[in-house]
Amino acid sequence: MIVLSESSVLLNATQGKLLALRKNFKFSLAILFLDVFIGIFVLDSLPNSNILYTSFWSTVDNFIEYLDSVITWITNNPAGLKLNEPVNTTLSSFVRYHIYLWKTFVEVLRMPQVVDFALGAAYLGASTFAALTADIFQILTLHILCFDAYASKLSHVCWSTLVALWGLVRGKKWNPLRKRTDNVVLESREQFIGTSLFTILLFLLPTILVYFVVFRVLRISVRLVLGSVRILARLPKSLHDYTLGPSC
Structure with a gap:
């Protein structure tokens, strides 16, 4: 429940409005009325729900196809890279x-009720509509976060292992107890195994880094879009804090 409250833009925006109302009821109520007015205006400016439903899910399908095409592009050795x-x-x-x-x-989730529910939130204010849109966007882009987490973890493991093996083949070993690098004498068999593992990981690293870079760029793009919508969702509270000072 704590994680949900921290990640949900709608819950955070609602909590911000309640805190603002507690501090200055009249001024905050005026901002909320303005927010509702803008939300109704935006709702009237949008096309009907059927058109929005078709456009929305068409965009989602296009994004899925784009992501699949990106994976196909990676498998075909992009930019002349000779990946493993x-x-x-x-x-x-x-x-x-x-x-x-x-x-x-x-x-x-492909139900008309999802779009109708999001549009209905506009009657509670433009910020509520933006917050709910941000939450839906987070759910629909959750896989990008997962892909980036997988690639980041794999890259970190590969890189940290390479660093450890690089020290090992040079006769160095990290001492975690004394927190220093000590000299170590390896047998020929151990030296051979360490050198072989280092060479293998070194040649695998470019392939792993390509996936890491691609998914990190996608995640940054998602965060930029989400950040823009979050600014709109927090606009009433920001206006209140700017005018009267922080509400908490």
């Missing part, structure tokens, strides 16, 4: 399977 084929195939299959799961999840 087994790792590339494994990662692309993993991502495509999650895209399939996400498409199944989206089909569950």
Whole structure:
């Protein structure tokens, strides 16, 4: 419940309005009336729900196809990069399977009531409409967050292992107890295994980094869009705080 309240833009925006009303009821009520007026105006400016429903889910489907095309582009050695084929195939299959799961999840949400519910929120104010839109956007882009988390974790493990092996092949080893780097003498077999693992990971790193960069760019793009909508959702509270000072 705590995680939900922290991530939900709608809950945060509602809490901000309630805090503002407690501090200065009349001024905050005037802002809320203005917010509702703008929300109704925006609602009247939008096309009917059927057109919005078709346009909205068409955009979602296009985004899914775009993401699938990005994975196809990566598997075809983009920009002349010679990626490791087994790792590339494994990662692309993993991502495509999650895209399939996400498409199944989206089909569950493909109901006209979702769009009607979002449009109905405009009667509670433009900020409420923006907040609910942001929450829906977060749900629909959850897979991007997951992909970025997977790629980040894999890149971190690969890089930290490379750093440890690089020190090992040079006769260095990190001592966690004394928090220092000590010299270590390896046998020829240990030296061979360490060098082999270092070489293998070094050649696998470019493939992993390509996935990391692609999904990090997608995540940043999603966060930029989400941040813009969040600004609109928090506008009434920001206006109240700017005029009368912080409400909490």
